Every structure is written in structure tokens, then in C-alpha cells.
Amino acid sequence: xxxxxxxxxxxxxxxxxxxxxxxxxxxxxxxxxxxxxxxxxxxxxxxxxxxxxxxxxxxxxxxxxxxxxxxxxxxxxxxxxxxxxxxxxxxxxxxxxxxxxxxxxxxxxxxxxxxxxxxxxxxxxxxxxxxxxxxxxxxxxxxxxxxxxxxxxxxxxxxxxxxxxxxxxxxxxxxxxxxxxxxxxxxxxxxxxxxxxxxxxxxxxxxxxxxxxxxxxxxxxxxxxxxxxxxxxxxxxxxxxxxxxxxxxxxxxxxxxxxxxxxxxxxxxxxxxxxxxxxxxxxxxxxxxxxxxxxxxxxxxxxxxxxxxxxxxxxxxxxxxxxxxxxxxxxxxxxxxxxxxxxx
Ligand SMILES: Nc1nc2c(ncn2[C@@H]2O[C@H](COP(=O)(O)OP(=O)(O)OP(=O)(O)O)[C@@H](O)[C@H]2O)c(=O)[nH]1
Numbered sequence: 233x234x235x236x237x238x239x240x241x242x243x244x245x246x247x248x249x250x251x252x253x254x255x256x257x258x259x260x261x262x263x264x265x266x267x268x269x270x271x272x273x274x275x276x277x278x279x280x281x282x283x284x285x286x287x288x289x290x291x292x293x294x295x296x297x298x299x300x301x302x303x304x305x306x307x308x309x310x311x312x313x314x315x316x317x318x319x320x321x322x323x324x325x326x327x328x329x330x331x332x333x334x335x336x337x338x339x340x341x342x343x344x345x346x347x348x349x350x351x352x353x354x355x356x357x358x359x360x361x362x363x364x365x366x367x368x369x370x371x372x373x374x375x376x377x378x379x380x381x382x383x384x385x386x387x388x389x390x391x392x393x394x395x396x397x398x399x400x401x402x403x404x405x406x407x408x409x410x411x412x413x414x415x416x417x418x419x420x421x422x423x424x425x426x427x428x429x430x431x432x433x434x435x436x437x438x439x440x441x442x443x444x445x446x447x448x449x450x451x452x453x454x455x456x457x458x459x460x461x462x463x464x465x466x467x468x469x470x471x472x473x474x475x476x477x478x479x480x481x482x483x484x485x486x487x488x489x490x491x492x493x494x495x496x497x498x499x500x501x502x503x504x505x506x507x508x509x510x511x512x513x514x515x516x517x518x519x520x521x522x523x524x525x526x527x528x529x530x531x532x533x534x535x536x537x538x539x540x541x542x543x544x545x546x547x548x549x550x551x552x553x554x555x556x557x558x559x560x561x562x563x564x565x566x567x568x569x570x571x572x573x574x575x576x
Contacts, residue, residue: 292308405420
């Protein structure tokens with residue numbers, strides 16, 4: 233267990249993991265002093281409840297450190313915050329109302345918007361019976377309105393942050409001209425596919441494709457018309473491939489399709505269908521626009537570079553053979569060594 237934890241600590245963490253980790257840290261160091269003071273003052277039940285909340289935050293922090301399961305941890309943190317708040321409110325009375333505000337804000341940063349709204353409604357409505365009769369109606373209205381306003385502001389701010397994050401992700405991973413993934417997105421996808429293959433031996437192939445004589449097309453019709461051809465080519469491919477497949481533009485007129493779950497035969501058939509589709513679409517006036525393709529299936533023990541290199545080699549074999557065709561890459565076979573020396 234200690235070894236697993238050390239491995240977990242050494243691993244490079246994603247940004248998503250830091251938020252629940254920070255909140256767990258804040259939860260432990262924020263609530264622990266209250267637990268100690270209350271136990272020292274003889275307020276046993278509320279002290280024990282605070283200690284349970286501290287233990288909950290510590291456990292969740294360790295859990296996300298070891299497992300990186302951000303979603304499950306996030307749900308547990310928000311439930312712990314709301315349960316901790318309502319628990320102290322009912323045990324200690326209206327002066328515990330202040331804890332509602334951090335609990336409400338946390339939900340909007342960790343959960344999906346609709347889940348956070350549902351939890352806010354539960355927190356606000358759940359507070360009313362504890363406040364009613366114990367505070368003035370004016371105070372009750374103030375508490376309800378300020379909690380609702382906090383939820384609305386947190387919702388708006390979290391939505392804005394999510395939106396900006398999505399835009400940044402698009403900028404970092406998408407080709408601006410065609411909307412296809414870029415080289416960085418391809419590298420991430422390939423790393424995922426190889427990791428999955430090592431665990432489950434799942435099949436996957438890549439198709440490299442490149443427009444034929446694109447320089448001549450640009451020279452004849454102009455760069456803007458060349459851009460339109462790249463956009464139309466992307467549309468044709470996206471309409472044909474499945475949602476589990478993904479398209480990347482890795483150079484001027486060079487694209488890669490990652491086909492998750494297809495072996496060399498089916499991937500080659502798909503490549504041929506794409507080739508004929510592009511040819512049939514007549515993308516330029518008075519001139520055939522064609523593509524050449526190279527296909528390679530991931531082999532066990534192969535690195536990303538080796539896999540992509542084989543597909544690239546197959547593409548260039550298609551170019552050398554005259555273009556407008558598909559070539560498949562085969563792994564080089566080792567000569568079979570006889571196990572027993574031949575008899576003389
Ligand atoms: N319109 C347009 N052209 C681009 C873009 N990126 C690269 N290119 C052009 O694509 C052309 C690629 O030329 P080459 O690498 O010689 O390839 P090719 O003419 O297609 O020849 P083969 O691949 O051998 O069939 C160059 O003229 C580049 O200027 C782009 O974003 N838009």
C-alpha cells in the first residue's frame with residue numbers, strides 16, 4: 233500500500249487532480265482547529281462531527297492521490313461539505329450558517345452544473361427548518377437570499393471558467409483551418425491507444441493520407457482555393473468515419489485518422505472507400521483531386537514512433553507507386569530459427 237502511494241505521489245498529476253486535492257487540504261486545515269477547540273470545551277458531539285469531516289477530507293485526499301479518480305472524489309467532497317454544513321447547523325444552531333457559503337461554492341467547481349444546482353437547492357431548502365423559529369423572519373429571508381445569490385454567482389463564474397477552458401483546449405488541440413485535431417492531440421490519442429493496447433490487447437490502426445500534387449493545385453487555383461479543398465476534404469472524411477475514429481491534420485496537406493478497434497483489413501477497406509469518395513467529389517474544377525493513403529495496424533510492443541513511421545512509409549510507397557492509391561504496412565518478419573539443429 234505504501235509503495236502504491238509513493239508511486240501515486242511520484243506520478244505527474246493532471247490539473248484536474250489539484251483542485252480536489254487543494255479542497256481536501258483546505259477542509260482538513262479549516263475544520264481541524266474547530267474540532268480540537270470543541271472537544272477541549274466538552275462539546276463532544278459537534279467535536280466528533282468535525283473530526284469525522286476532517287477524517288473524510290483526509291481519506292478523500294489520499295484516495296485522489298493514489299487513484300487519480302477525480303470525478304468520484306469530487307462527488308464525495310461536495311456531499312461531505314453539504315452533509316457537514318447541515319449536520320453542524322442542526323446540531324449547533326443558526327450561527328453555523330456561515331459554513332453554507334463555502335459548501336455552495338465548492339459544488340460549482342467540482343460538479344456538473346445541473347448537479348451543483350440540485351445540491352444548492354437541497355442545501356438551501358434543508359437549511360430552512362433549522363432556521364425557522366430560531367431566527368427572525370427577516371434573518372431567514374436574508375439567509376435564503378444570500379445563499380441563492382452565492383449559488384447564482386458561483387454558477388456564472390464556474391460556467392465562464394469552463395467555457396474559457398474549453399476554448400483554450402480547442403486552441404491547443406485543433407487545427408484552426410479544418411477543425412481537425414493537431415499534432416499534439418494526435419500524440420495524446422496515440423499514447424492512450426498504446427496504453428490501452430498494452431492492458432487489453434485491443435486492436436487499432438492508423439491511416440496516413442496526403443493530397444496528391446497539392447502544390448500544383450495551389451499554383452493553379454490559388455492558396456485560398458487550396459484551403460477550401462483542405463476544408464472539404466476534412467468534411468468528406470468526418471462524414472464517413474465513425475465517432476470512435478478521430479481525424480488529425482499533422483502537416484500542410486497531410487492527415488492521420490486513428491481507427492480505434494479496426495485491424496489492418498477493415499482499416500484498409502475504409503482507406504479505399506475514402507480514396508474513392510474524394511476522387512468522386514471533384515473538389516476542383518477541370519482537375520482531379522486525389523489522395524494517397526498508408527495504413528498500419530498497431531503491433532504489440534511497438535512504440536508510437538515505430539507505428540506512425542510504418543504508416544508513413546506505406547503512404548510514401550503509395551506515392552512512389554503513382555499516387556491515388558492505398559498501401560498497407562506489414563511488420564517485418566524475423567527469419568524463423570529452427571529449434572533443433574538440422575540432421576546431416
Ligand atoms: N492552400 C494551402 N496549401 C498549403 C497549406 N499547407 C501547405 N500547403 C501547400 O501544400 C503543398 C505541398 O506540396 P508538396 O509537399 O510538394 O506535395 P504535393 O505537391 O502534394 O506532392 P505529393 O505529396 O508528392 O503528391 C505546398 O505547396 C504547400 O505550400 C495550407 O494550409 N493551405
